[in-house]
């Protein structure tokens with residue numbers, strides 16, 4: 677049986693996520709939706725947690741996704757740094773804690 681954090685990691689490796697991520701990048705024309713820079717990371721507006729990772733309305737809903745450049749993505753996560761927000765590498769993959 678998978679632990680909760682493994683369920684989150686598994687989600688980020690899923691085909692469904694890869695598809696949703698690609699569709700978001702295409703829909704946003706590859707541009708950061710905050711500053712218009714080069715969009716590299718698809719960010720979840722409602723952060724993924726072990727509790728909501730099984731809910732496609734959060735994990736795969738285009739309305740919960742935003743394409744960000746590296747700087748805007750870092751700034752977005754900086755705000756949650758003191759909490760338990762998940763962290764991402766440059767490819768938008770979850771860094772296991």
Ligand SMILES: [Zn+2]
Pocket residue numbers: 708709710711712713744745746747748749
């Ligand atoms: Zn940006």
Ligand SMILES: [Zn+2]
Pocket residue numbers: 718719720749752753764
């Ligand atoms: Zn993010």
